[in-house]
Amino acid sequence: MxxxxxxxxxxxxxxxxxxxxxxxxxxxxxxxxxxxxxxxxxxxxxxxxxxxxxxxxxxxxxxxxxxxxxxxxxxxxxxxxxxxxxxxxxxxxxxxxxxxxxxxxxxxxxxxxxxxxxxxxxxxxxxxxxxxxxxxxxxxxxxxxxxxxxxxxxxxxxxxxxxxxxxxxxxxDIFNPSNINFKNIIGNNIFEDISIEEIAHLCNLSISSFKRKFKESFNDTPASYFKNKKLEKAAQLLTVSSDRILDISIDCGFSSVDSFSKSFKRKYGLSPTEFRQNNGLN
The missing domain is CATH 2.60.120.810 (Jelly Rolls)
Known part of the structure; x- marks a missing residue:
């Protein structure tokens, strides 16, 4: 305020x-x-x-x-x-x-x-x-x-x-705009606490133009692509790290551990705890 x-x-x-x-x-x-x-x-x-x-x-x-x-x-x-x-x-x-x-x-x-x-x-x-x-x-x-x-x-x-x-x-060089690499902006913000609308703003695109360019670049929707990348990172962390599941969910950009657990189970068929146990970390 x-x-x-x-x-x-x-x-x-x-x-x-x-x-x-x-x-x-x-x-x-x-x-x-x-x-x-x-x-x-x-x-x-x-x-x-x-x-x-x-x-x-x-x-x-x-x-x-x-x-x-x-x-x-x-x-x-x-x-x-x-x-x-x-x-x-x-x-x-x-x-x-x-x-x-x-x-x-x-x-x-x-x-x-x-x-x-x-x-x-x-x-x-x-x-x-x-x-x-x-x-x-x-x-x-x-x-x-x-x-x-x-x-x-x-x-x-x-x-x-x-x-x-x-x-x-x-x-x-103060009045020369930075070069914008669309894929680099996406890659650098996947795990940040920032919305799709805000990333579109960084790309200097309207939300409709952003989604269209995203589809052309990644052959996926922003929401689906971002969620899959976050879950893939979480799966990797669960196999190599002993960090708490709460901390992993935060590191991967999820708003809550509950939403993280539900999304993870839908993708991998196991809860984060079960996935970690099956991969040798307790």
């Missing part, structure tokens, strides 16, 4: 944004011509993008290039609120901020064909920047266009000065 949403705009678009919310919260983001620095002041999340899942913790930032994302903010043990800040970057905004004289570090060619998004963990410079930004969210009357421009420039300089070649490569 979102409790508070503040934002400051420039050129008709959100640039500085602050959200206070109570997790769990599942969000789909589509950034067609936009990059973004997302910073968690408080809260942990799993951020899915194309072929990889990124873990974000409190006081972590993540620099995201254009593309489709799915973000799952996890529930806190004490049911407390989370808080996050985002700074949105657009090509026209960058040109406006620098009076059409874009600095070299944003135009130089990257040495990578496809740079990846970057998680920035507990960086003191970035933390101080966010703390300074909070002054303006707490005092909206003092916010004006020149201040927004200043904060965008400050962020870009901080990101470039952070000692990471990967971040520099991403800044060079």
């Amino acid at each position: 979102i409790h508070s949403h503040q934002h400051y705009d420039l050129l008709g678009k959100i640039v500085l944004e602050r959200v206070v919310f109570t997790p769990p919260l599942r969000l789909k983001e589509q950034m067609e011509s936009e990059a973004c620095l997302l910073y968690s002041i408080k809260g942990n999340s799993s951020l899915y993008h194309v072929n990889k899942k990124y873990g974000i913790e409190s006081h972590n930032g993540v620099l995201m290039k254009c593309g489709n994302y799915f973000n799952y903010w996890q529930e806190n043990a004490d049911n407390s609120e989370n808080e996050a800040v985002a700074i949105h970057l657009y090509p026209e905004l960058i040109k406006y901020v620098y009076n059409d004289k874009i600095p070299d570090f944003l135009t130089a060619k990257s040495d990578q064909k496809d740079s990846k998004i970057q998680v920035i963990k507990s960086n003191e410079l970035l933390k101080l920047y966010i703390e300074g930004l909070m002054i303006y969210f707490n005092n909206p009357d003092i916010v004006a266009e020149d201040l927004i421009i200043l904060k965008v420039k400050e962020l870009l300089n901080i990101l470039y000065k952070i000692d990471s070649n990967n971040i520099r490569n991403l800044l060079h």
